[in-house]
Amino acid sequence: MTGFDNWNSTLRANCGHYYATPDQASGNWAGTFDLHQRSGVDVAEIRCPPARIERTRKGILRDDQEHFFLLRQLEGETGIHHAGRETLLMPGEFLLLDSTRPAELSITGQPAAFLSAHLPRALVLETRREMPAAGRKINSAHPLHASLCGLLDAAGADDNADYIFELVPLAFSQAGARPGAGSLGGRTHRFRLIYETLERLSSDPHLSLDILATRAGLSRRQLQREFQDNGTTFTNCLIRARLAVVTGKLRHAARQGARVPIAQIAYGAGFGDISHFNRVFRQKLGCSPRSFFRTCKLNGFLAQDANSLSQPSKTLPPGRGCLFQSNPADG
Known part of the structure; x- marks a missing residue:
């Protein structure tokens, strides 16, 4: 655990100019900021007592690098105002922050803990022309929630790096777009998402090729071809x-x-x-x-x-x- 000044300095050194203000009523303020490599990207594990963290226009102009931050709440609750959306992030939920836009994170009452995957903005936008929906959260009901959890797991390997840059913009595609394997460019990544979808649905005794095709965003023929191309059925x-x-x-x-x-x-x-x-x-x-x-x-x-x-x-x-x-x- 570290005091507020050291914690705040570490936050800025790794995430850019986000300005934190501790809640004076929280008493002896102490948090943690641990940086890891998971799925080929920096992932910060952050524990924070009650505080407010702001991303202002001034802070945006001071930073040379631009990122999307994929947040996953671990403990407590975090109120987030970002990209015209206000939401309360609960344990297990994901949210995407865009460092080029102002943001306000509020932690009140109990301390909060979350993961933050640091994704260079240019690499995220390179895979899809559509801008990901920053400020929108994803819960366990989302079809790609389990895949995102796997990428931020401690066992996430470096060879997941290309996959995370395809999966995140797909998961946070704009409203109305159906996230499916057919939207991924690389054959390896498509089949990986197909198999992850199959694993998630496999406990259904009535699961069929047609059901999987619908959930994967592919036609029956396209799905059959994906299995054939990977030497299986x-x-x-x-x-x-x-x-x-x-x-x-x-x-x-x-x-x-x-x-x-x-x-x-x-x-x-x-x-x-x-x-x-x-x-x-x-x-x-x-x-x-x-x-x-x-x-x-x-x-x-x-x-x-x-x-x-x-x-x-x-x-x-x-x-x-x-x-x-x-x-x-x-x-």
Whole structure:
């Protein structure tokens, strides 16, 4: 934690001339500003007690660099007045700030925490001719919300850099435009968004190629061609996405030492028929769901024993099942 003066200096050094004023009633003011690299861009993790942060015309003129700031609220609430819109940003929601336009952020009552991804404005505008809708927020109901969360996750890799500059302007496209994979230029990025959309919908046992095409903003034929160009099919990707959910839950249950209702997990992942589920599980992973669970559970016990002895972990040969990973390009 750092005092207001140091925090404010760090804010300006990394974000430009935003002028902060602490709430005097908040007492001993202390915040944090930590800078990370995620998805190939600078991402600041900011914690701020009650304060007002302003972006004025004077501050805009003093800065040489222009950015879009993708904000994701983590804790507390932030009132934002920007680009003719007034909104209250709640935990989990996103909002896009344009550094070339005035803004006012108000944090009252409880401290707030948020992430701020710093996107050079020229690179954002390079991918789309349409100006993104600054000042508009995105909540969990938005079709691209989960994809944005993934890009700001701590595990976001540098090879996501091109993707974030295509996805952000698509997510914040002007009202009336439907955000879909068909709007992305690169084939790799299109298929990635298609697969992310499929993953999000995979728990629906009635998910079909036509439904996915509608949600992805493509025709049925265009969607079929995307799968073909990536050497796979809709059915293979759907099975892979559902099995990834099942294996993840089985691993979690094994770590917790919990009893596992395999049929319930399968139904929850979108499988409508248990016989079909058992068959494709064995085909793809080389073992039954119950055997997979027992192997994961035993591996966990061996790892605990090894850690207690401060020796390298000894594990059983996991077989193909324990190495299963979701890979949309693998048919």
